[in-house]
Amino acid sequence: MNTINIRIQVNGSWQELAVKPDDRLIDVLRDQLDLTGTKEGCGQGECGTCTVNLNGHAVLSCLILAAQADNCAIVTIEGLHKGSELHPLQRAFVSEAAVQCGYCTPGMIMAAKPLIDMDAEASEGKIRQHLSNNLCRCTGYDQPVRAVLKAAKEIKEDTNA
């Protein structure tokens, strides 16, 4: 069996890993690094629950081979909190009741993060567009969208303070 040696930065720390040619990024995150916050739903790029950030962009970790991510910086849901302090997005998803079963939540948050990092004044329409690849079968979409708006507002106020 061929293996490929890759070096990826995951949640701030560099990891040297041996991966198989057909390991997807999600396989390596979950099975080698035990980062099970990233979920697999459909495996075909439709549900968005495997969304992570790669070099600051939202991407689907089921549609990227681990080998393709060589030398890239990856952030998963586990990389958002600082010590015991949750990220504003995580706090807002709790306070806006945007979580029911929770399966889609990591993907929703990782899809929203690059958007509000880039544009803390993103409109509701823009937020909906950026979450359009994330399916939720419990709460619907209003609560997650409200949560993202709230987190964006908090981040903007923090920046201005």
Place this chain on the structure above:
Amino acid sequence: MNAYLLIDEYHRPQDLAKAVEILSKFGRKAKVIAGGTDILPRRPGVGKTHYIAHLVDISDLGLNYIKSENRRIRIGAATPINTLGAIAEFSSAPYQALSEAADAHSSPTIKNRATVGGNLCNASACADLTLPLLAMDATLLAAGPDGQREIPITDFFRGANYMALDDNEILLEICIPRQPENTGSAFIKLRRQQTAIDMAVVNVATLLTGSRGHCEVARIALGAVAPIALRAPGAESVLAGKKLTGKAISEAAATVVEEISPIGDIRATAAYRREMVGVLVRRALETSRQRCEG
């Protein structure tokens, strides 16, 4: 672990010569990957494993760029589709169909990875980006063991998911010739559900160049109504060189149905596609006319 994908070897050549060498060596056993959004998805309903002996990743070949030149706009084949939306020029009247197609293509998350060249090489009849590129008469630049060659986009698509590149060729670049300023283009996509990732039932792009109500150039491209995305020369000739009236536009739109061979599938019946293609062409032509006169 995933059970549906089996890849023997992953190659990541650092230059074009090496990439072509690998493709030449493995021929049909090799497959090119850029973003991977067409190659990697699990195929619903397909029981067997998706097997690729040699996967050749072209992300390190420097094919991610957009260069705006005097006579043409050059897009690197491995440019992510999201990048198109950030180019102001593509929102101007002559090229607006391109930003509209990029917008309609899929979600921002997919478009961070999916590439312009991938959308072409997958050679799907409903690939959104192919239509504005057909309407703008783009030229494709490919490289193989004997050097580079240019392929007019109208010669590129050969059949369903089948295009003109040889096994040992790589698409390098998409060249869009500069359109005259008095040009307007438009893209419309009809889908079953208004979700970001739904594929087209029918999609069309049109482009008109004209002044004072006189049509100099008309180009009409149709998607999802034949085995390949194609131009509609019959309908174009109804408009080219004529007065650009609402009546002429309706006449041209009514003609396209003679140039297609739609099938019925999970997304729509052939009859529905036949009905809708004329409606979309008429609307796209009307928008193109407003834009070229604006």
